[in-house]
Amino acid sequence: MPHAAHENINVDPKLADLYKDLHSHPELGFQEHRTAEIVATRLTALGFDVTTGIGKTGVVGVLKNGPGPTALLRADMDALPVKEDTGLDYASTATATDQNGKTVPVAHACGHDLHTTCLLGAAQILSTDTASWSGTLLLVFQPAEELGAGSQAMVDDGLFDKIPKPDVVLGQHVAPLPAGKIAGHAGPSYAGSDSLRVRLVGKGAHGSMPENSVDPVVMAAETVLRLQTIISREVPSTAIAVLTVGSIHAGDAANVIPGEAELQLNIRSYDAAVRERILSSVDRIVRGEATTAGAPEEPTITEIERFPIVVNDPAALGKTLDAFADWLGEDNILDPGAGAGSEDVGILATSSGAQLSYWLLGGTDPSLFTTGDMTDPALRTVPSNHSPHYAPVIEPTLTIGVSALVTATRTWLPSA
Structure with a gap:
């Protein structure tokens, strides 16, 4: 046997x-x-x-x-x-x-x-x-x-x-x-996972003269808040997805408005269509906030890593x-x-x-x-x-x- x-x-x-x-x-x-x-x-x-x-x-x-x-x-x-x-x-x-x-x-x-x-x-x-x-x-x-x-x-x-x-x-x-x-x-x-790096370009200036700047810190803050609406308002309630902004960096001094800011974010999803919708929304929001802020350059979004x-x-x-x-x-x-x-x-x-x-x-x-x-x-x-x-x-x-x-x-x- x-x-x-x-x-x-x-x-x-x-x-x-x-x-x-x-x-x-x-x-x-x-x-x-x-x-x-x-x-x-x-x-x-x-x-x-x-x-x-x-x-x-x-x-x-x-x-x-x-x-x-x-x-x-x-x-x-x-x-x-x-x-x-x-x-x-x-x-x-x-x-x-x-x-x-x-x-x-x-x-x-x-x-x-x-x-x-x-x-x-x-x-x-x-x-x-x-x-x-x-x-x-x-x-x-x-x-x-x-x-x-x-x-x-x-x-x-x-x-x-x-x-x-x-x-x-x-x-x-x-x-x-x-x-x-x-x-x-x-x-x-x-989950499928997409990690992205977002570079937002502003215009630096002295902290005492914000009128001469396009502040990328404010641009980044608005972008982070708007990104949070993707899961709550754009993804179907029956779908499972997570969007996390895990890193924000801009500037090195308290009295200097920096020239750019960087965000790093991660997206987790279980459905290919949901994933594409989230990625498209990220692109729209990032570019829209940059336009609203009067950014002198287009923002860039680059892939850090991706898991299917x-x-x-x-x-x-x-x-x-x-x-x-x-x-x-x-x-x-x-x-x-x-x-x-x-x-x-x-x-x-x-x-x-x-x-x-x-x-x-x-x-x-x-x-x-x-x-x-x-x-x-x-x-x-x-x-x-x-x-x-x-x-x-x-x-x-x-x-x-x-x-x-x-x-x-x-x-x-x-x-x-």
């Missing part, structure tokens, strides 16, 4: 040491050279056909194992410009130069070190137990997820000319849920979560609803015509929770991704993360 997809999974205990090493040596997006070298070396030793340097620092391993479908498993590798404050004995003290030439602290505050370790652990099991699955396995270790650019960079660099197109894209993201829980939401699951809406195929996610329920029990499978966070994993699916099945992996000490579901009050207090205090508990998170990837692979690539 064949084994269930979740059976006979023996996770290498030495993976914890690998995880600690990666955690201690984080690298920013498109700078993941050390991590990529570790990944490529390990995949090569396991018998994968390895290609490096896709999308600058991306690594792909291909393992063909008889007839069957093709599954792509993805892990992101990059870290964040955050100063770690976890108190762990393997905490990061690294710094790096970011894309703007600034020296910044670097930490794996989003758990991509865990993602990379889990996928390498799954690779170890799947390459040595080939009787448990049949088909073609594609392991994609992606750079620069935090920049919203890594998946697209790999695709633009000919990823799917170098490897077969998959039938399904599988992946996971560690989250501040109890370790031992897995969560997934069908349909639009993670992530859409989980309902049938594909259901197939994966059913396998997880058989393994962990129905009570340990949650529906978190549509999340406001953003991801670029969906590009790998849409660019290849594959279904997407992407889930959240609980990574926080279960003893901190009471109900353990999506209503648990601890969800508002435990450190979350991107916090300087965030780091997943190694076990059982690592074992469950590896086992989830192996279980999902065997579910989609069943043995002949």
